[in-house]
Amino acid sequence: MLEDDIDAVVALIESHDEDDAQEAQRFYREFNGCYGQFVLEQGGDVIGVTGFEAPTGCDQSYWISWTYIDAQHTNRGLGRKMLTELFDYLQQQQGGRKLFVKVSDYVDEEDGPIYAAALHLYESMGFSIEVQHDDFYDVGEAQIILGMRLQQEQDHSAVAQQQVAIQFNEIFEIGETEGSWSFGWHEQKGGGSDAPFTAEDVQTGLGAVREEGARCAFLSFPSNYAGISEPLFESGFTEAGSLKDYYADGIDEVHYAYTFNQKLLASNSNEI
Numbered sequence: 001m002l003e004d005d006i007d008a009v010v011a012l013i014e015s016h017d018e019d020d021a022q023e024a025q026r027f028y029r030e031f032n033g034c035y036g037q038f039v040l041e042q043g044g045d046v047i048g049v050t051g052f053e054a055p056t057g058c059d060q061s062y063w064i065s066w067t068y069i070d071a072q073h074t075n076r077g078l079g080r081k082m083l084t085e086l087f088d089y090l091q092q093q094q095g096g097r098k099l100f101v102k103v104s105d106y107v108d109e110e111d112g113p114i115y116a117a118a119l120h121l122y123e124s125m126g127f128s129i130e131v132q133h134d135d136f137y138d139v140g141e142a143q144i145i146l147g148m149r150l151q152q153e154q155d156h157s158a159v160a161q162q163q164v165a166i167q168f169n170e171i172f173e174i175g176e177t178e179g180s181w182s183f184g185w186h187e188q189k190g191g192g193s194d195a196p197f198t199a200e201d202v203q204t205g206l207g208a209v210r211e212e213g214a215r216c217a218f219l220s221f222p223s224n225y226a227g228i229s230e231p232l233f234e235s236g237f238t239e240a241g242s243l244k245d246y247y248a249d250g251i252d253e254v255h256y257a258y259t260f261n262q263k264l265l266a267s268n269s270n271e272i
């Protein structure tokens with residue numbers, strides 16, 4: 001994909017969903033550029049797009065990014081062919097170890113479950129569901145995260161739990177969602193006290209996002225950080241699954257979710 005392709009790619013995404021087209025435009029123009037992005041052309045016209053992003057701090061994991069076939073060309077096997085080429089490229093030329101992809105279960109009033117073909121396609125190509133966040137994008141619209149291995153699992157019996165100290169440093173609404181918030185955090189140097197953070201720290205964050213009108217809060221941490229679950233469970237978070245071997249073989253990304261009591265929100269109570 002070249003910069004000159006962006007307008008055509010945005011138009012083809014728009015043939016499915018206008019909101020996605022706007023978000024994708026920002027992704028290409030403001031955040032990512034065209035690195036790792038590919039177009040499918042037919043007779044000089046752009047009719048498909050796919051690509052990948054490498055999350056920082058991970059060993060050969062890749063997220064599959066915006067993936068679309070122009071609405072006039074779907075259900076002819078082009079999506080499967082395009083993704084097969086991408087996965088082969090990631091496995092053979094990028095040393096890809098594990099792939100992840102996010103799908104919504106949105107049901108459009110007119111067009112029905114518009115991501116059902118994508119979910120079917122990914123599962124039929126070897127992906128399986130690892131995390132599901134209900135009410136993530138909006139009330140009634142879940143985020144489903146699927147994963148697939150590209151390389152044999154390595155021996156990871158030596159992965160040990162680490163004592164870390166975590167500092168929460170910001171709150172933000174998660175992109176593409178209506179009312180789902182998260183906390184930014186970093187590891188404090190010289191940390192390693194008894195607990196990475198306290199339930200009071202978490203309550204402070206929940207209070208702050210609630211002030212902003214959050215419906216839900218989502219957090220995730222590496223599975224080898226000791227003592228993460230306890231203060232989160234104490235604060236009312238539940239575990240929503242793990243992205244297996246996300247950071248490296250043997251180190252998952254564990255996902256946690258919190259839902260504000262909608263009745264309390266409506267009555268504007270101060271209790272969480």
Ligand SMILES: CC(C)(COP(=O)(O)OP(=O)(O)OC[C@H]1O[C@@H](n2cnc3c(N)ncnc32)[C@H](O)[C@@H]1OP(=O)(O)O)[C@@H](O)C(=O)NCCC(=O)NCCS
Pocket residue numbers: 016067068069070073074075076077078079080081101102103113114115116117118120121124
């Ligand atoms: C997902 C997408 C890229 C697939 O491209 P495509 O060229 O239509 O894909 P293919 O023709 O290779 O395969 C489509 C598969 O979905 C199946 N399918 C089509 N409509 C379906 C539906 N409503 N429910 C379940 N499966 C469906 C087809 O039968 C086919 O499966 P099969 O090969 O086992 O028969 C395309 O549908 C698209 O752009 N969708 C909208 C955007 C999207 O969902 N992107 C992914 C977000 S992560």
